Amino acid sequence: MVRSYLIAFVLAVAAIAWIASGELGLTADSGNGSVAEETAAAAGNAPPEEAAVPSVRTRVSTAAPYRERVIVRGRTEAVRQVDLKAELPGRVSEVMAEKGSRVTKDQPLVRIALDDREHRLQEARATLRQREIEHQASSSLNKKGFRADASLAQDRAELDAARARVKAMEVELDKLLITAPFDGVLEERWVEIGAFVDKGTQIARIIDEDPFLIVGQVSEANVGRLNVGDVGGARLATGQVVEGRIRRIGSSADPETRTFRVELEIPNPQHRLLEGVTADIAFEVGTSDAHFITPAILTLDAAGTIGLRMIGPDGRVVFQPVQILGDEGEGVWVSGPPPEAELITVGQELVAAGDQVRVVREQSGS
Structure with a gap:
């Protein structure tokens, strides 16, 4: 028991002596700076009172013209693209362009068989010639007084009807040949030789x-x-x-x-x-003036507003809201900061608006 008290007493005395030696050391060195200051200086750090101020790294950014874009x-x-459709029913007798080929305006693409349409056209033309002869004879007799005006008018009507039938047959035959409406590419062709098409059947698509x-x-x-x-x-x-x-x-x-x-x-x-x-x-x-920055230095304030932390005129931290105008390469263009701004590039998340900081400015090009 006595031995334990003795050991405790010796340890207490040793602790008191160690603390006292430290205080004496501080007093003795007061003329040339504290031991802590000398140690900090030797390590290349700031004195204790400066170490309490956070350090940030900054870069001076100058606005440049930015072409605004939507x-x-x-x-x-x-x-334009057009789906060509059959205007008359019939059998496909010929295809003249392959899918994927480039075509020119009025180039033939697909032909539908004539069938009996050619014969009906010949018949209509023969009827027209007959009506022309009849009308000519009727007109001659009318001039001589041997043909009434009413009969002449009827012959004239029959002649006009014959001409209309011939024209209709010619138009019908023209519709049997399907052509390109403009220069383009034959994107699709849905028919082959021998296929039967009805009126409205899709034939081809031109783009x-x-x-x-x-x-x-x-x-x-x-x-x-x-x-x-x-x-x-x-x-x-x-x-x-x-x-x-x-x-x-x-x-x-x-x-x-x-x-x-x-x-x-x-x-x-x-x-x-x-x-x-x-x-x-x-x-x-x-075009407007904007700053080109790395997105890594963008941050949010307490309200969730996106912006940058920068050094204000008084050397304290300022939060500057920004608007992102566009991205390009590895950076973004933002508006909001003044034409020349000292932006915090490292440590921005550790400081707040109004903080006094110690600035380490990046070298140009670093």
Whole structure:
């Protein structure tokens, strides 16, 4: 028991002596700075009173001209496409263009057999010649007073009817040859030789390839910023990048999405564009000053507003709300900060608006 008390007493005395030696050391060195300060200086750190102030890294950003764009999702679309249908029933006697081939205006595509139509046309022409002779004779007799005016009028009516029948037969024969209505590509052909078609049967589909359209739906908030003739560009899912001008802006909104159809017309002389390809469309709407930054330095305030933390004129942290205008490469363009702003690039999540901080400014190009 006595031994235990002795050990405790010795340990207590040793602790008191160690604490006292530390206080004496601090007093003795007061003229040249504390031991803690010397240790911090030797390690390259700030003195204890400065260490309490958080450090942040900053970069001075200067605004640059940014071409504002309205970006929407869309797709490619042919300017026009037509499904050709049979106007008369009959058997397909000839096909003159293969599916996928390019055709020119009025090029024959499919022919329907004449059957007895040629004979009926010959009959109609023979009847017409007879009516012409009869009308000529009737007119001569009428001039001599041997033919009444009523009979002459009847002969004239029969002649006109004969002419109408011939014309109708000629038009009918023309309808048996189905031709391309414009230059394009024969996208589909649904009939082969020997197939029987009825009136209204689909024969072929022609797509006009030049120019092409890229169509998108623009919101109510942005459609007023666009005008017919404005420049626009698109990046297709195929990797193609194209440029054109706005051809048409819809006059009424889609009742479900409240968006407006906008058509961007793209020249396609080489026929490289395909229909139905997804595209990101960008319409240029003006130029403004903006900052190009890495998205990593964007942050939120307590209210959930997106912005940047930067150094204000008094050296304290300021939260600056921003509007993201667009993305490009590895960064984004934002508006909101003044033309020249010292943005916090490292440590922005550890400080708040109004904090006093120690600034370590990035070197130019770092």
